[in-house]
Amino acid sequence: MADYILALDQGTTSSRAILFDRTGALLHVAQHEFTQIFPQGKAGWVEHDPDEILTSQITSAVEVLGRARVRPRDVAALGISNQRETVVVWDRATGKPVYNAIVWQDRRTANVCAQLQAAGAEDDVRKRTGLRLDPYFSGTKVAWILDNVTGARERAERGELAFGTVDSWLVWNLTSGKRHVTDRTNASRTLLYNIVEDKWDDEMLRLLRVPRSMMPDVVWSSERLGPVTTTLGLEGIEIAGIAGDQQSALFGQMCTRPGDAKNTYGTGCFLLQHMGTEFHSSAQRLLTTLACSVDRKLEYALEGSVFVGGAVVQWLRDGLGIIASSGDVEALASTVPDSGGVVFVPAFTGLGAPHWDPYASGMIIGLGRGTTKGHIARAALESIALQTAELVRAMDADTPAPLHELRVDGGATANNMLMQLQADILGVPVRRPACLETTAMGAAFLAGLAVGFWPHVDAIQQQQSGSATLFTPQSDQTALYTRWQHAVERAKGWNAPV
Numbered sequence: 183m184a185d186y187i188l189a190l191d192q193g194t195t196s197s198r199a200i201l202f203d204r205t206g207a208l209l210h211v212a213q214h215e216f217t218q219i220f221p222q223g224k225a226g227w228v229e230h231d232p233d234e235i236l237t238s239q240i241t242s243a244v245e246v247l248g249r250a251r252v253r254p255r256d257v258a259a260l261g262i263s264n265q266r267e268t269v270v271v272w273d274r275a276t277g278k279p280v281y282n283a284i285v286w287q288d289r290r291t292a293n294v295c296a297q298l299q300a301a302g303a304e305d306d307v308r309k310r311t312g313l314r315l316d317p318y319f320s321g322t323k324v325a326w327i328l329d330n331v332t333g334a335r336e337r338a339e340r341g342e343l344a345f346g347t348v349d350s351w352l353v354w355n356l357t358s359g360k361r362h363v364t365d366r367t368n369a370s371r372t373l374l375y376n377i378v379e380d381k382w383d384d385e386m387l388r389l390l391r392v393p394r395s396m397m398p399d400v401v402w403s404s405e406r407l408g409p410v411t412t413t414l415g416l417e418g419i420e421i422a423g424i425a426g427d428q429q430s431a432l433f434g435q436m437c438t439r440p441g442d443a444k445n446t447y448g449t450g451c452f453l454l455q456h457m458g459t460e461f462h463s464s465a466q467r468l469l470t471t472l473a474c475s476v477d478r479k480l481e482y483a484l485e486g487s488v489f490v491g492g493a494v495v496q497w498l499r500d501g502l503g504i505i506a507s508s509g510d511v512e513a514l515a516s517t518v519p520d521s522g523g524v525v526f527v528p529a530f531t532g533l534g535a536p537h538w539d540p541y542a543s544g545m546i547i548g549l550g551r552g553t554t555k556g557h558i559a560r561a562a563l564e565s566i567a568l569q570t571a572e573l574v575r576a577m578d579a580d581t582p583a584p585l586h587e588l589r590v591d592g593g594a595t596a597n598n599m600l601m602q603l604q605a606d607i608l609g610v611p612v613r614r615p616a617c618l619e620t621t622a623m624g625a626a627f628l629a630g631l632a633v634g635f636w637p638h639v640d641a642i643q644q645q646q647s648g649s650a651t652l653f654t655p656q657s658d659q660t661a662l663y664t665r666w667q668h669a670v671e672r673a674k675g676w677n678a679p680v
Contacts, residue, residue: 226289261423261629312470321373423629434624486573543676
């Protein structure tokens with residue numbers, strides 16, 4: 183029996199590969215960053231090179247096995263978690279992309295979404311997909327490529343082009359083009375999938391002008407898909423799990439019962455709460471999405487998305503240059519007792535839930551002669567916690583009972599100041615697991631369950647019930663939250679067409 187599970191964690195800024203053993207322990211990690219493309223003069227446009235995504239992911243996977251001195255035959259299965267909503271369109275015959283991947287953060291189709299909203303399409307879209315008409319999601323990005331790449335729409339109508347989110351792109355290439363698939367969690371983020379009827383929705387395909395011939399087959403998140411065939415260092419490993427990164431983290435945190443909730447602090451912040459097997463549409467401008475299921479039945483989650491979370495710290499590093507590395511932000515923020523009245527709204531790519539304003543602008547307000555780098559760093563950390571608090575308040579209004587505890591993961595959770603701020607602003611405990619790699623763990627668990635590496639979910643829950651760090655509320659931050667709300671209103675609509 184093989185002794186390991188390999189997780190491919192394909193994120194927004196880097197591709198990582200992580201090797202887990204039978205106890206769920208993380209053994210080795212390999213990571214490669216890739217280029218963030220911001221087309222010159224195009225505000226709100228963000229792209230990736232699909233081939234660079236693929237190369238960085240395969241390189242990481244081969245590298246982590248090499249470090250561990252593990253052969254492909256020693257790996258029971260491979261699971262994939264991926265940045266969601268990012269769009270790749272490629273030629274079925276050559277396997278070559280027709281355009282760069284358009285990233286989930288990209289806002290170029292805001293006008294198209296606004297036109298569809300003005301035409302009254304929003305309510306029907308929500309009933310079918312659980313989503314809102316927003317450029318965040320994949321559907322309008324696909325249409326943009328078809329309309330703006332010479333000959334692409336005609337080729338798509340002839341069945342020559344394939345569409346996929348990043349999971350589809352990886353599986354297509356790892357299986358030599360034999361499998362064109364996506365799982366239900368990723369499909370549910372495209373604006374093209376009916377999450378009530380469990381199928382690609384003909385009306386949504388018509389509305390967004392996407393040919394059905396482009397669409398991948400939809401599979402379960404925990405399902406055998408076939409072996410890797412294209413890479414010598416990975417050849418023969420069974421692909422057996424796929425999930426969008428946030429649903430993967432929800433599963434990795436073992437949030438499998440209604441009411442369980444987690445927040446992931448990555449490039450953005452993503453709050454998901456398991457809702458069970460009944461579809462409910464949010465009254466608070468949140469999203470309803472599909473959660474991972476190992477029982478092959480539809481399970482739902484309520485979701486709120488913050489577009490710029492940990493990325494605000496990267497901006498302090500790369501944009502302002504006030505820290506040398508992301509890990510320095512806590513020390514800088516600790517040089518002041520509070521933010522000194524400074525409020526930072528990091529709406530660099532608009533505002534996500536619950537505002538859904540693609541025209542909002544980033545803003546730092548409350549500056550004075552006494553403002554220091556420390557105040558700005560502290561306000562940046564507060565902005566991450568405050569945006570999450572907005573999501574929690576909206577979710578509490580949508581659910582039968584208020585959140586009693588927030589499970590957290592993602593790189594930014596290593597910041598103790600941020601976690602304490604989060605507990606204080608929410609007024610509920612924040613639980614940080616011993617292993618923060620819950621996104622990759624979710625993908626590993628899904629793959630391992632599909633091949634019998636782990637017998638059932640209960641077995642995983644028992645072995646993962648170990649140590650965690652609990653942050654409990656220590657101060658009342660109501661005034662800070664109120665000040666934040668005033669600042670957000672000032673940031674809204676700043677980039678709207680005039």
